[in-house]
Amino acid sequence: MTQSISISTNNPSETEALGEHLGRALQPGMVVALMGNLGAGKTTLTKGLAKGLGVTDLIHSPTFNLIHEHKGRVPVYHFDLYRLASMEQIEDLGYEDYFYGTGVTVIEWPEKVLPLLPPDHLEVSIAGEGDRRMFTFTATGPLSASALKNITKD
Numbered sequence: 346m347t348q349s350i351s352i353s354t355n356n357p358s359e360t361e362a363l364g365e366h367l368g369r370a371l372q373p374g375m376v377v378a379l380m381g382n383l384g385a386g387k388t389t390l391t392k393g394l395a396k397g398l399g400v401t402d403l404i405h406s407p408t409f410n411l412i413h414e415h416k417g418r419v420p421v422y423h424f425d426l427y428r429l430a431s432m433e434q435i436e437d438l439g440y441e442d443y444f445y446g447t448g449v450t451v452i453e454w455p456e457k458v459l460p461l462l463p464p465d466h467l468e469v470s471i472a473g474e475g476d477r478r479m480f481t482f483t484a485t486g487p488l489s490a491s492a493l494k495n496i497t498k499d
């Protein structure tokens with residue numbers, strides 16, 4: 346079984362299209378962890394992902410809010426933990442209701458809450474330079490493996 350695949354993009358709209366494809370591959374209850382530096386393309390990918398799940402809201406980087414909740418075919422919980430100051434802060438948010446909820450959870454800066462991530466999540470690491478980005482999708486359990494399978498199915 347394929348546990349990891351890489352797909353590259355050459356501009357932001359290709360990344361958004363990849364995100365949309367990813368969104369359509371996801372099921373309720375899945376958690377997507379987006380790893381990559383500032384400017385890697387996490388929010389751009391999330392824009393497409395949300396679109397793929399039927400969200401019509403504008404997706405942007407949550408600046409002061411650590412989480413934005415969107416209504417789609419399934420709810421999309423978009424976390425940006427860049428400004429997370431402590432573990433207490435994420436506990437106060439009631440993160441379990443999202444991470445183990447009925448929607449799809451997308452997390453920017455998941456490194457900040459690594460011990461709290463559900464063991465089965467889809468890890469997406471983003472690397473690149475210039476306008477090229479390489480997205481590596483890794484499944485860590487059966488649920489994320491089924492998403493990975495859907496991504497490759499086309």
Ligand SMILES: Nc1ncnc2c1ncn2[C@@H]1O[C@H](COP(=O)(O)OP(=O)(O)O)[C@@H](O)[C@H]1O
Nearest residue numbers: 354355356357360383384385386387388389476
């Ligand atoms: N292939 C690409 N995919 C995504 N973003 C790209 C790409 N090439 C250049 N960019 C630029 O990189 C930046 C990505 O921003 P953003 O998605 O907000 O990153 P992050 O959320 O990881 O900080 C944008 O300024 C975008 O125009």
Ligand SMILES: [Mg+2]
Nearest residue numbers: 387388406453
């Ligand atoms: Mg971002």
